[in-house]
Amino acid sequence: MSRYLKIAAAQLGPVHLADDRKSVVKRLVDMLREADSRGCKLVVFTELALTTFFPRYWMEDPAQIDAYFEKEMPNDATRPLFDEAKQLGIGFYLGYAELARENGESHHYNTSILVGSDGNIVGKYRKVHLPGHDDNRPDAAYQHLEKKYFEVGNLGFPVWQMYDHIVGMCICNDRRWPETYRVMGLKGADLVMLGYNTPNSNAYHPEPVHLKMFHNLLSMQAGAYQNGTWVVAAAKAGAEDGYGLIGGSCIIAPTGEIVAQALTEEDEVVSYDCDLDLGQYIKKTIFDFDAHRRIEHYGLITEQTGVIPQPED
Numbered sequence: 620m621s622r623y624l625k626i627a628a629a630q631l632g633p634v635h636l637a638d639d640r641k642s643v644v645k646r647l648v649d650m651l652r653e654a655d656s657r658g659c660k661l662v663v664f665t666e667l668a669l670t671t672f673f674p675r676y677w678m679e680d681p682a683q684i685d686a687y688f689e690k691e692m693p694n695d696a697t698r699p700l701f702d703e704a705k706q707l708g709i710g711f712y713l714g715y716a717e718l719a720r721e722n723g724e725s726h727h728y729n730t731s732i733l734v735g736s737d738g739n740i741v742g743k744y745r746k747v748h749l750p751g752h753d754d755n756r757p758d759a760a761y762q763h764l765e766k767k768y769f770e771v772g773n774l775g776f777p778v779w780q781m782y783d784h785i786v787g788m789c790i791c792n793d794r795r796w797p798e799t800y801r802v803m804g805l806k807g808a809d810l811v812m813l814g815y816n817t818p819n820s821n822a823y824h825p826e827p828v829h830l831k832m833f834h835n836l837l838s839m840q841a842g843a844y845q846n847g848t849w850v851v852a853a854a855k856a857g858a859e860d861g862y863g864l865i866g867g868s869c870i871i872a873p874t875g876e877i878v879a880q881a882l883t884e885e886d887e888v889v890s891y892d893c894d895l896d897l898g899q900y901i902k903k904t905i906f907d908f909d910a911h912r913r914i915e916h917y918g919l920i921t922e923q924t925g926v927i928p929q930p931e932d
């Protein structure tokens with residue numbers, strides 16, 4: 620059982636509307652090589668890594684929208700990344716907009732894949748928690764139209780056996796919801812990988828800018844600790860055509876401690892030699908789910924979606 624694994628979070632700086640996939644993939648390959656130079660065997664890239672964060676724009680033309688989606692994976696644009704990773708023997712997480720054909724119908728998902736060191740796709744995840752709105756809000760500072768452009772993921776929160784451990788994935792807003800980590804925690808996850816594109820301002824409610832990073836880290840540190848799992852998170856960061864995204868890409872131990880974090884809002888690799896067994900003591904003591912959870916009291920969590928005030932009489 621290999622205990623230690625050098626993992627990298629490859630933060631991607633801004634991808635502008637004018638940036639084509641080929642130029643972005645070159646940046647990803649450069650970071651893959653940097654991670655390799657440090658001895659990393661797994662690299663986490665970001666959400667929607669191949670294009671700008673297009674859900675900030677209102678579009679109605681299906682062809683214009685679909686231009687942001689990948690019809691197959693790998694494809695001509697991403698093949699250089701798959702080939703280099705195979706050459707180096709490195710696995711990776713990659714987020715992208717997926718145009719899937721299922722039962723003769725087209726479906727649009729915010730997707731991530733897990734690719735093994737042999738260059739083959741091990742698993743796929745489709746974003747469950749889609750933030751924002753689906754209506755046009757032209758007066759807002761920026762729009763957040765993931766509910767318009769993506770369908771809710773239909774794969775649940777799967778995990779895979781990799782590197783002698785159990786690994787899972789989620790995407791961006793998923794990291795804010797404790798249910799995301801808990802489902803994977805109940806499946807024994809030792810590592811959760813994720814990418815995020817998070818605006819550095821709140822277009823819908825004025826709040827101090829420092830809260831963007833605070834809530835980002837709070838959510839992931841809590842998820843890591845409460846499930847005894849590593850969390851490796853890669854941001855798309857910086858100003859994309861003037862629209863700012865937070866950085867803060869980081870590697871979080873099962874204790875909840877941040878062991879490595881990006882300093883910039885540009886392409887930046889952070890890495891750490893992760894003890895993938897570190898979470899075992901947490902899973903066997905404070906968060907021994909079998910010994911301590913009381914599911915007979917948790918029914919509302921899956922029976923009720925929204926808030927229904929129910930004060931005792």
Ligand code: ING
Nearest residue numbers: 750791792793795815816817818
């Ligand atoms: N981005 C943001 C995120 O969850 C967001 C959306 C920002 C929601 C701030 C709420 C508050 O980090 C994505 N892509 O989900």
